[in-house]
Amino acid sequence: MRSSDPAAPAFVQLAAHPLRWRLLTELAASDYRVRELVERAGQPQNLVSYHLRLLRDGGLVTARRSSFDARDSYYHLDLEQCARALGNAGTALHPALGVALTPPPPPSLPAARRPAVLFACTGNSARSPIAEALLRHRTDGRVEVTSAGSHPKPRLHADAVQLLREQHGIDISRQRPRHLDTLFGRRFDYVISLCDKVREVCPDFGDQAQLIHWSIPDPATARDPDPVGYPAFARTAAEIDSRIRYLLPLLVPTPQEVQP
Numbered sequence: 001m002r003s004s005d006p007a008a009p010a011f012v013q014l015a016a017h018p019l020r021w022r023l024l025t026e027l028a029a030s031d032y033r034v035r036e037l038v039e040r041a042g043q044p045q046n047l048v049s050y051h052l053r054l055l056r057d058g059g060l061v062t063a064r065r066s067s068f069d070a071r072d073s074y075y076h077l078d079l080e081q082c083a084r085a086l087g088n089a090g091t092a093l094h095p096a097l098g099v100a101l102t103p104p105p106p107p108s109l110p111a112a113r114r115p116a117v118l119f120a121c122t123g124n125s126a127r128s129p130i131a132e133a134l135l136r137h138r139t140d141g142r143v144e145v146t147s148a149g150s151h152p153k154p155r156l157h158a159d160a161v162q163l164l165r166e167q168h169g170i171d172i173s174r175q176r177p178r179h180l181d182t183l184f185g186r187r188f189d190y191v192i193s194l195c196d197k198v199r200e201v202c203p204d205f206g207d208q209a210q211l212i213h214w215s216i217p218d219p220a221t222a223r224d225p226d227p228v229g230y231p232a233f234a235r236t237a238a239e240i241d242s243r244i245r246y247l248l249p250l251l252v253p254t255p256q257e258v259q260p
Contacts, residue, residue, distance in 0.1 A: 009092050011085035014058045019043060020051045027061060027077035031215040037075065060085065064215050068196040074215035079246045115251045116144040118188045120202055121195040124149025124177035126160040126233065127216055128194055131240050133170045138244060143251055150198045152177035157220055159233040167237065214243055
């Protein structure tokens with residue numbers, strides 16, 4: 001190969017390694033801690049940590065301290081960044097491929113099969129009600145969606161109610177937090193925990209439920225250099241909405257599942 005030959009795009013170099021690809025595919029489904037990725041990948045922790053660092057340096061993976069145990073961190077795959085990097089890699093090969101790899105708009109969900117989704121957080125006052133409202137809004141009610149908490153607050157957080165009304169035209173002011181225990185016996189296709197604490201105590205909803213974890217800090221107790229209060233709720237809602245857009249294709253039934 002001539003020395004002037006162009007190098008493969010950074011995304012291709014990162015994703016081409018078998019272990020890094022395995023880590024990407026695992027994190028595409030859920031946020032995980034290092035020890036969980038070690039178990040799922042079947043590789044030593046030092047090797048998994050090394051390749052996670054490369055993925056973080058490449059901007060594809062981020063990490064957050066666990067709100068349950070600050071000695072732990074949850075790793076998250078930035079699907080927005082992956083989509084951009086994949087599109088840029090396609091463009092580098094041929095300009096037409098960049099357009100072909102542009103993420104499609106959210107699909108229309110068939111009315112014949114309503115997937116059931118449960119969002120859970122601790123207080124059911126901000127993160128999970130926001131996720132519930134946004135998923136219902138984006139699917140026009142064609143997904144059966146609810147939310148609950150392990151220690152529900154007396155009422156929804158006022159900033160969550162205001163944000164959904166102002167930025168999305170959704171009114172949840174009459175909604176009240178509910179306890180996870182009230183949902184025993186309900187069937188869910190997806191149980192999505194949005195807080196590290198509730199992941200540790202979330203009830204078992206049966207083998208049919210796919211468990212997904214989104215490690216999202218509580219905007220009501222945000223501790224970072226940015227302003228807290230309403231701006232923290234806006235950041236949280238934007239992250240949840242981005243994750244929901246990438247969840248939608250998973251909710252589309254396969255042709256075999258759709259009843260005639």
